[in-house]
Amino acid sequence: xxxxxxxxxxxxxxxxxxxxxxxxxxxxxxxxxxxxxxxxxxxxxxxxxxxxxxxxxxxxxxxxxxxxxxxxxxxxxxxxxxxxxxxxxxxxxxxxxxxxxxxxxxxxxxxxxxxxxxxxxxxxxxxxxxxxxxxxxxxxxxxxxxxxxxxxxxxxxxxxxxxxxxxxxxxxxxxxxxxxxxxxxxxxxxxxxxxxxxxxxxxxxxxxxxxxxxxxxxxxxxxxxxxxxxxxxxxxxxxxxxxxxxxxxxxxxxxxxxxxxxxxxxx
Amino acid sequence: xxxxxxxxxxxxxxxxxxxxxxxxxxxxxxxxxxxxxxxxxxxxxxxxxxxxxxxxxxxxxxxxxxxxxxxxxxxxxxxxxxxxxxxxxxxxxxxxxxxxxxxxxxxxxxxxxxxxxxxxxxxxxxxxxxxxxxxxxxxxxxxxxxxxxxxxxxxxxxxxxxxxxxxxxxxxxxxxxxxxxxxxxxxxxxxxxxxxxxxxxxxxxxxxxxxxxxxxxxxxxxxxxxxxxxxxxxxxxxxxxxxxxxxxxxxxxxxxxxxxxxxxxxx
Numbered sequence: 001x002x003x004x005x006x007x008x009x010x011x012x013x014x015x016x017x018x019x020x021x022x023x024x025x026x027x028x029x030x031x032x033x034x035x036x037x038x039x040x041x042x043x044x045x046x047x048x049x050x051x052x053x054x055x056x057x058x059x060x061x062x063x064x065x066x067x068x069x070x071x072x073x074x075x076x077x078x079x080x081x082x083x084x085x086x087x088x089x090x091x092x093x094x095x096x097x098x099x100x101x102x103x104x105x106x107x108x109x110x111x112x113x114x115x116x117x118x119x120x121x122x123x124x125x126x127x128x129x130x131x132x133x134x135x136x137x138x139x140x141x142x143x144x145x146x147x148x149x150x151x152x153x154x155x156x157x158x159x160x161x162x163x164x165x166x167x168x169x170x171x172x173x174x175x176x177x178x179x180x181x182x183x184x185x186x187x188x189x190x191x192x193x194x195x196x197x198x199x200x201x202x203x204x205x206x207x208x209x210x211x212x213x214x215x216x217x218x219x220x221x222x223x224x225x226x227x228x229x230x231x232x233x234x235x236x237x238x239x240x241x242x243x244x245x246x247x248x249x250x251x252x253x254x255x256x257x258x259x260x261x262x263x264x265x266x267x
Numbered sequence: 268x269x270x271x272x273x274x275x276x277x278x279x280x281x282x283x284x285x286x287x288x289x290x291x292x293x294x295x296x297x298x299x300x301x302x303x304x305x306x307x308x309x310x311x312x313x314x315x316x317x318x319x320x321x322x323x324x325x326x327x328x329x330x331x332x333x334x335x336x337x338x339x340x341x342x343x344x345x346x347x348x349x350x351x352x353x354x355x356x357x358x359x360x361x362x363x364x365x366x367x368x369x370x371x372x373x374x375x376x377x378x379x380x381x382x383x384x385x386x387x388x389x390x391x392x393x394x395x396x397x398x399x400x401x402x403x404x405x406x407x408x409x410x411x412x413x414x415x416x417x418x419x420x421x422x423x424x425x426x427x428x429x430x431x432x433x434x435x436x437x438x439x440x441x442x443x444x445x446x447x448x449x450x451x452x453x454x455x456x457x458x459x460x461x462x463x464x465x466x467x468x469x470x471x472x473x474x475x476x477x478x479x480x481x482x483x484x485x486x487x488x489x490x491x492x493x494x495x496x497x498x499x500x501x502x503x504x505x506x507x508x509x510x511x512x513x514x515x516x517x518x519x520x521x522x523x524x525x526x527x528x529x530x531x532x533x534x
Contacts, residue, residue: 039313046306047509148429151418162415162436165429242314 001068003226006031006235007217008067010058013041014247015150015187016073017254019097022190022214023071024236024257027221031234033065039241039267043076044121055081059088061239061265068226071217072096073187075118075209079127093224095217097209101183102131104212106139108205112180113140115204117170120145122185142177146170146186153188154250159195167192167199181205191254238262268335270493273298273502274484275334277325280308281514282417282454283340284521286364289457289481290338291503291524294488298501300332306509306534310343311388322348326355328506328532335493338484339363340454342385342476346394360491362484364476368450369398371479373406375472379447380407382471384437387412389452409444413437413453420455421517426462434459434466448472458521506530 007027009020013036020034035058037043043051055077062070070089072078077085078096086094105114105128116128123145132139149170152163174182182204184190190210197206221227228234240247243264251259274294276287280303287301302325304310310318322344329337337356339345344352345363353361372381372395383395390412399406415433424430441449449471451457457477464473488494495501507514510531518526 039317041312045308045509050306050509147422148415148418148424151415155414157415162429162432165432169429242312242317 001226003068004031004228004230005066005068006033006237007069007071008033008035008062008065009071009073010035010037010062010077011074011187012037012043012054012076014038014251014254017251018187018190018210019071019073019213020236021254021256022208022210023217026211026214026218027227029228029230029234030221031228031236033062033067033237033239035062036238036240038243038247043074044119048080051077052081052084055085056088057267059085063089063092067092069217069221070094071213073213075122075127075186076125079122079125093220095213095220097187097213098127098131098185100213100216101185101207101209102128102135103216104207105132105181105183106136108180110180111136111139113142113177115171115174115177115179115182116141116143116185117146117149117174117182117189118143118185119150120147128183128185140177142174142179144170144174149186149192150188153191156253158191163192163195164199167196171196171199175200175204179204181207183207184209236260239265241265241267268493270335270495271298271497272333272335273300273504274336274338275300275302275329275332276338276340277302277304277329277344278341278454279304279310279321279343281305281518281521284518285454285457285477286338286340286480287503288521288523289475289477290484293478293481293485294494296495296497296501297488298495298497298503300329300334300504300506302329303505303507305507305514310341311386315347318344319348319351322352323355324534326352330356330359334359336484336488337361338480340480342389342394342453343392346389346392360487362480362487364454364480365394365398365452367480367483368452368474368476369395369402370483371474372399372448372450373403375447377447378403378406380409380444382438382441382444382446382449383408383410383452384413384416384441384449384456385410385452386417387414395450395452407444409441409446411437411441416459417453417455420458423520425458430459430462431466434463438463438466442467442471446471448474450474451476503527504530506532508532508534
């Protein structure tokens with residue numbers, strides 16, 4: 001397989017761009033095709049059958065772009081449709097944010113209690129707790145849904161008293177459990193890192209799903225001999241199913257740089 | 268036309284149930300069929316062509332239920348697809364939340380400045396300001412998008428310090444404009460009425476889109492001789508395209524009573 005083929009990253013919307021950002025930093029030679037299903041976001045309120053159908057459709061699209069690796073940068077799809085995606089992907093390796101976050105959470109042998117925060121769908125799916133327990137059956141996992149974090153991030157209130165008060169309320173029960181780390185189980189949450197660090201204090205380690213996914217991708221590419229050695233800046237493509245209001249603004253906040261041209265795919 | 272036929276009320280999701288609640292209170296003899304397109308919510312981030320297509324599809328479905336009146340209990344659809352809905356409805360009268368809210372806002376001849384709050388899509392559509400200016404060209408309209416109000420209502424934080432602080436921040440520029448009334452341009456917002464009344468103070472009149480729509484429906488049915496005179500409790504039906512997590516809880520909070528059986532339509 002040609003190691004210069006792009007990595008395919010996909011999400012139901014814009015949140016996966018935090019994973020793209022981490023990939024750009026960790027793997028600066030890799031070309032990336034990002035797919036955001038912005039016409040059908042949010043997935044979290046849809047049925048499992050619908051999410052599986054959408055996930056298979058996106059997987060097929062990215063395979064058609066000749067990707068060498070697939071990264072599921074959407075917690076809902078990772079929680080619900082991981083098997084369908086892997087079945088469609090065949091020999092192409094698949095990495096997802098839940099796998100990356102769970103591994104990072106148990107990586108330290110003295111990890112202590114593990115807090116997990118995410119959207120209601122991700123938390124109710126119990127996917128993080130299940131995967132963490134597979135990796136370390138003795139782990140104590142304390143989960144908490146934080147439904148307002150996504151709208152607060154999209155509003156841009158990243159360091160706002162309202163966001164701080166909301167975080168204090170959501171995290172109170174988790175912090176009461178003597179945790180050693182807190183997994184950010186949603187691709188929107190890395191934008192809240194400075195505020196969340198303040199709220200949880202220095203004794204708790206933040207596990208950022210975006211950077212842990214980039215790290216896992218780097219290790220996997222290396223192990224499979226698929227890391228690109230190309231010189232010069234790699235190509236980045238952004239494909240979305242709709243270009244909604246504020247997409248550019250929010251997308252660039254997530255990506256930490258200009259998005260450039262965004263392609264719209266009409267499904 | 269048989270006056271005992273039901274009223275058809277539709278929304279992209281669950282918010283329109285505040286309008287149903289107001290109809291039940293104002294028109295206790297009327298049967299109602301509610302349609303919530305919960306599989307495809309939120310509409311606000313979709314393109315105009317898509318919203319028009321969905322609105323036409325729902326209109327056809329409700330006409331097939333033999334309704335005597337259609338109520339568009341969704342600000343996005345009212346702002347974007349009103350013409351399409353009226354064209355499909357033919358002779359069946361159509362009432363929408365924007366028409367009702369705009370009329371109520373200018374009803375008092377000394378109405379003063381008019382504040383309008385809503386989702387970003389509704390505010391950016393400028394539909395309230397346009398309709399208010401048609402009714403009273405001299406009206407001063409001050410609009411403000413409040414993106415966090417819908418998630419705060421769905422979280423159930425109706426009387427929470429976070430919601431109060433958010434409202435104070437959103438309403439500051441509007442209240443600085445010396446307004447006499449504030450139009451709640453989103454069907455979620457009536458649940459925030461007590462808190463918003465506190466924040467805006469006694470000098471500003473709240474115009475609640477749910478109760479103004481029920482009032483306009485009552486006047487229209489009366490004028491057309493279509494008011495039901497049936498004795499006994501009327502039939503209420505709730506048809507949705509998906510039954511997502513927390514639908515029952517949130518729906519009953521909006522409706523202010525038990526939802527009973529919810530029918531799921533598979534499109």
